[in-house]
Amino acid sequence: MKTLCWNTDDAVWKHWNQIVSVSDSLVRVKTLEEVHHALETASGFQYCFIYLEDISLPKQVEEVVALCSAFPNQKVIVFPNQSSQAAALRLFSVGVCGQCAPYIGQEQLSLVLSVVDSGEIWGGKAFIQQLIMQQSAAPEEIHNDELDDLSERELNVALHVARGLSNKQIALEMDITERTVKAHLTSIFKKTNTKDRLALALLAQTRYAVH
Known part of the structure; x- marks a missing residue:
């Protein structure tokens, strides 16, 4: 599995590398421009993981909305540092496949991905x-x-x-x-x-x- 990760937090990035399978490949980018470039020039990204920061959440949510519009077939999963129901509704409405905590556990992430792969969206019990x-x-x-x-x-x-x-x-x-x-x-x-x-x-x- 090859996953593009838009992540500016070193601690979260380290955690993601610890919970994915050894056979999986995570590719890190830190800007929206790099995300667009990677999706336009590279192929085979099964997922796009996006870490949402508190300080720029509204702006980043709209950037993800634009990203989903530009790449409608890309499976996008967001990892907000602080849960926002309004942000989640906005993102799910444009095709985001899932929302998870940044420090999600290994087994939970596997469950999320299996749900997303089945064509469903993952919001978690608390969000529902x-x-x-x-x-x-x-x-x-x-x-x-x-x-x-x-x-x-x-x-x-x-x-x-x-x-x-x-x-x-x-x-x-x-x-x-x-x-x-x-x-x-x-x-x-x-x-x-x-x-x-x-x-x-x-x-x-x-x-x-x-x-």
Whole structure:
């Protein structure tokens, strides 16, 4: 795996090198211009990791937005030093695949990458719960009658998603395979007219108390 890393923090950079597999290759750049140059001239970057600094977060968020627009097929995962729900929503809306803590553990990073590779986005349980809390104050904005069309098994999957569980965790909870979970999600997204698991989590929470 070859990953382009826009990272200006030496400590975080050192940590990333410690948690990736020995077979993986991390390429470090420190400016937006270098990111563009690398993506335009080199090939084979499976991911682009971006460390978001506190001091320039608003500016850097908009730079990432522009980057996603210029390279729509590039899988981008951001690592904000300080969590910002507004920034996260902005970034997910333009195609960022995931948001993680800069000092994420090795096993957690592997889980994140597996979720992203499956075509889902990763926000983490805490972020999903933040969204749920924000939206629960105005449930009238969400039409949740689509949930009536779900089978009992599909509804169970949707509720697990609302709790922030990954496909693997859902499979273990329900004693089914991850492939079956993905099949259920495909059907659920279609029936509920939702495009991803975050939207589904919000939809489910407006009707059911999920903790």
